[in-house]
Amino acid sequence: MIPKVLRNPWVALTAIIFAAGGYSTYLRFAKGLGASTNLSDQFPWGIWIGFDVLCGVGLAAGGFTICALVHILRLKKYAPLARPAVLTAFIGYVLVVGGLLFDLGHPWRIWHPLVMWNPHSVMFEVAWCVMAYTTVLAAEVSVLFFEKFRMRRMTKIMHAATLPLSILAVLLSMLHQSSLGSLFLIVPGRLHELWYTPLLPLLFFTSAMGAGLAVAIVESNLSARGFGHDLPRPALLGAARLAAGILSLYLVIRFADLLRTGALLHLRFDERATWFFLLEITVGFVIPIIYFASPAVLHNRRTLYRAAQLCLLGFIINRLNVSVTGFEVVSGHTYVPAWTEVAVTITIITAGVWAVYFAERYLPVLEAHPAEPEWRWKGEPATKLAWRGA
Amino acid sequence: MYGMLFDASLCVGCESCVEACREKNGLPETDGTQLSADRFSILQEEGDYYLRRQCLHCLEPSCVSVCPVAALQKKPEGPVTYDFDRCIGCRYCMVACPFGVPRYEWSSAMPRVRKCQMCYDRLCDGQQPACAEACPTGATLFGDRDELLAEARKRVANDPDTYANHIFGEKEAGGTSFLVIGPPEVMAAFDPRVPDEALPEKTWAVLSQIPTAVGIAGTALMGVHWIIRRRMTLAKQRLAHEDAEATVNTVSLAGREPATEEVER
Numbered sequence A: 001m002i003p004k005v006l007r008n009p010w011v012a013l014t015a016i017i018f019a020a021g022g023y024s025t026y027l028r029f030a031k032g033l034g035a036s037t038n039l040s041d042q043f044p045w046g047i048w049i050g051f052d053v054l055c056g057v058g059l060a061a062g063g064f065t066i067c068a069l070v071h072i073l074r075l076k077k078y079a080p081l082a083r084p085a086v087l088t089a090f091i092g093y094v095l096v097v098g099g100l101l102f103d104l105g106h107p108w109r110i111w112h113p114l115v116m117w118n119p120h121s122v123m124f125e126v127a128w129c130v131m132a133y134t135t136v137l138a139a140e141v142s143v144l145f146f147e148k149f150r151m152r153r154m155t156k157i158m159h160a161a162t163l164p165l166s167i168l169a170v171l172l173s174m175l176h177q178s179s180l181g182s183l184f185l186i187v188p189g190r191l192h193e194l195w196y197t198p199l200l201p202l203l204f205f206t207s208a209m210g211a212g213l214a215v216a217i218v219e220s221n222l223s224a225r226g227f228g229h230d231l232p233r234p235a236l237l238g239a240a241r242l243a244a245g246i247l248s249l250y251l252v253i254r255f256a257d258l259l260r261t262g263a264l265l266h267l268r269f270d271e272r273a274t275w276f277f278l279l280e281i282t283v284g285f286v287i288p289i290i291y292f293a294s295p296a297v298l299h300n301r302r303t304l305y306r307a308a309q310l311c312l313l314g315f316i317i318n319r320l321n322v323s324v325t326g327f328e329v330v331s332g333h334t335y336v337p338a339w340t341e342v343a344v345t346i347t348i349i350t351a352g353v354w355a356v357y358f359a360e361r362y363l364p365v366l367e368a369h370p371a372e373p374e375w376r377w378k379g380e381p382a383t384k385l386a387w388r389g390a
Numbered sequence B: 001m002y003g004m005l006f007d008a009s010l011c012v013g014c015e016s017c018v019e020a021c022r023e024k025n026g027l028p029e030t031d032g033t034q035l036s037a038d039r040f041s042i043l044q045e046e047g048d049y050y051l052r053r054q055c056l057h058c059l060e061p062s063c064v065s066v067c068p069v070a071a072l073q074k075k076p077e078g079p080v081t082y083d084f085d086r087c088i089g090c091r092y093c094m095v096a097c098p099f100g101v102p103r104y105e106w107s108s109a110m111p112r113v114r115k116c117q118m119c120y121d122r123l124c125d126g127q128q129p130a131c132a133e134a135c136p137t138g139a140t141l142f143g144d145r146d147e148l149l150a151e152a153r154k155r156v157a158n159d160p161d162t163y164a165n166h167i168f169g170e171k172e173a174g175g176t177s178f179l180v181i182g183p184p185e186v187m188a189a190f191d192p193r194v195p196d197e198a199l200p201e202k203t204w205a206v207l208s209q210i211p212t213a214v215g216i217a218g219t220a221l222m223g224v225h226w227i228i229r230r231r232m233t234l235a236k237q238r239l240a241h242e243d244a245e246a247t248v249n250t251v252s253l254a255g256r257e258p259a260t261e262e263v264e265r
């Protein structure tokens, strides 16, 4: 007899994923990294770093980008996106730490960088940024609990702290996003020239802002469907246009730099690197820019959503190119993640999705915003109901 | 500072050094031909000659600079050592080493980074590294790095027929404590992609800018916020002012319906 709760397809799927993730976790901690991953002396970093950490942190960038728009630039129209973005960033960072615990050879020593210092190490900077920004995010998110449980004094204190927290959030994110790029500054000989550049920190920071905005768009769509809320239309359009601008800026910097280093002139179409490079640029940048910049796409909920998804996909390809493909093509060693590595990663993502779901359901995350009955998404009837829970 | 000099033209391939290393470090017998968690030093066949491969104990080691907890350290005596009790197992050292030297105990649940430490403990006791002591032909020499470098220069200059005109480790990655000379076919085995500059500088160029960047960005953020808030306050005051005037007008135009306009604004 199947328990009733498992008959919900989402719950059933989650149960399967968690079972696979649970087994992989056992393997990882009982038998070590060798038994649970395809990592090797030639390939010491895999998808737990390339995806869980690099992409996880990047995708949490919506937290500080939207936060800056709302609390520092005081652009009111983005306000409906602020709480979901900060919440997602917090959950994202908690999961990144979770992913790190899997990847570190000695997870219980994760606190070592607090007392054992090496300011010359980018990893040291990364460690401090993760810890500091997770704390700031926790403070930003705490206001949801204070409001929920009507703790007036704490709520007031936290509201008053919004501006300093926002400034801290922006500064720490700036450092953290760019430091993930700086991690690779020390491997000029080992990373392919299409990805290695002294500008890596700047490129990581810029693309993370674009991806952060895209996450805000995707998430807004998902929660609108899931909870039958209205989409904050002006905020989404603004975010899309802003993303188009940021992604274009990224392309300009990236190509100017590739011309400078000459990597573009060495493009060879019989190389795997070239195709992965083109894939990343087209899917993650060129198509989303065209989409985000064309009114016809922007005013259609579905195409806007699609464009944001493409942007995220391209972002993920970019991070994996830097951390996996770029090393593979130079060293000649290949790395294909073990199924257990993939299972852990999917488990982490699933946990994140559920965490966001429950938070949005039970905490005051999605603030009410005025309905706009006179306005409608192209190709859909004017009623609000039309794009509730599809 | 100490160093080592390996002269490939003198090596007969007896593997005494490899054996001595195994015994000194208590490593199991393996028949692997690559560096591994159980092999800190190997002999690699290159044509008629042999090349010793192991950690080169860089003068400005990438591995030391990237280790977040300073588990790896460059000792003033020359060796690059590893302190397991600090290591968190991030494996950044393995990614960063330009020569791909550090190895990991992948099959262990308590994994260590493994590599040659130039017998640091023996050095502290006034002995030379086990491999140098074991070498029967003098192909592996231990001594002051500057003296060894001078010796290498002399050999290369005196016998250009035997030696390639290249002392590996003099400049590579900013210079290393372990130097290699030998016939051209041996020297060709080294990875040409390793640049002469010390790699940690590439990172430090960015890391050292952080305090300045944070200062500038922080000030800019607060400045922007202040300006925007000020302008919003001014705009609000102006609106309130206009509203007051508008109310006066509305009152004087009694009878008309001001409600719709008010709402729209």
Ligand code: SF4
Pocket (backbone or CB within 6 Å): B054, B055, B056, B057, B058, B061, B062, B063, B064, B080, B096, B097, B098, B099, B100, B101, B102, B115
């Ligand atoms: S060769 Fe590699 S492991 Fe050895 S000191 Fe240099 S960077 Fe460190």
Ligand code: SF4
Pocket (backbone or CB within 6 Å): B066, B067, B068, B069, B070, B071, B072, B086, B087, B088, B089, B090, B091, B092, B093, B094, B113
């Ligand atoms: S694996 Fe250990 S020794 Fe290597 S960089 Fe990380 S903490 Fe340092």
